[in-house]
Amino acid sequence: MQTVNLILLTLHNLTRWLVLIFALLVLIRAFSGWFGKKTYQDQDRRFLMMYTSVFDLQVLFGIILFFTKGWGGVMINGGSEVMSNSALRFFAVEHWVLMLLAVIVAHIGSSQAKKVGESLKKYRRTAIWISLSIILVLAAIPWPGMAAGRPLLRLFGIDF
Numbered sequence: 001m002q003t004v005n006l007i008l009l010t011l012h013n014l015t016r017w018l019v020l021i022f023a024l025l026v027l028i029r030a031f032s033g034w035f036g037k038k039t040y041q042d043q044d045r046r047f048l049m050m051y052t053s054v055f056d057l058q059v060l061f062g063i064i065l066f067f068t069k070g071w072g073g074v075m076i077n078g079g080s081e082v083m084s085n086s087a088l089r090f091f092a093v094e095h096w097v098l099m100l101l102a103v104i105v106a107h108i109g110s111s112q113a114k115k116v117g118e119s120l121k122k123y124r125r126t127a128i129w130i131s132l133s134i135i136l137v138l139a140a141i142p143w144p145g146m147a148a149g150r151p152l153l154r155l156f157g158i159d160f
């Protein structure tokens with residue numbers, strides 16, 4: 001199980017950067033399209049789809065890790081001790097609740113942008129919903145220095 005966890009944790013760590021890179025690409029194009037009054041392109045749609053797809057994959061890795069690393073048990077059996085310990089509370093509750101909320105917001109934004117035909121509305125809806133989604137993601141990442149902090153980069157046992 002330790003090897004499986006190490007592989008999953010490495011994938012979960014690296015996919016985090018893909019989520020952030022695609023969010024940045026989507027947001028740069030959405031805001032410049034919105035304020036520059038540009039015409040919505042296929043590439044905008046593709047980047048938005050890549051953002052929601054890598055996000056879904058990341059959620060899948062996270063859900064598996066939640067159980068293989070024993071956080072499910074901590075959440076169910078930990079009682080009040082979990083809620084008073086910020087390092088435990090982060091992974092037992094905060095991380096997954098905020099990330100699930102963020103992925104739902106990302107999918108709502110994607111379908112809201114798809115629903116309208118006008119470029120300006122597509123860009124505006126994308127910019128607003130994806131900004132909201134990425135704010136939640138940034139707030140829920142275990143950045144180094146936090147009580148539950150984790151490395152910025154993890155490569156199968158080598159941490160940076």
Ligand code: HEM
Pocket residue numbers: 009010012013015016019020055058059060061062063065066067069071091095096097099100137141142150151153154
């Ligand atoms: C429902 C969704 C998610 C669940 C259930 C989940 C669960 C987990 C779990 C169990 C861990 C391991 C904690 C430990 O070290 O014991 C973890 C670590 C982590 N999660 Fe998530 N996660 C989710 C979504 C996300 C998303 C969307 C991101 C970023 C875009 C993310 C970023 C991270 C990072 C950076 C780590 C640290 C990885 C490392 O130790 O190298 N997670 N997550």
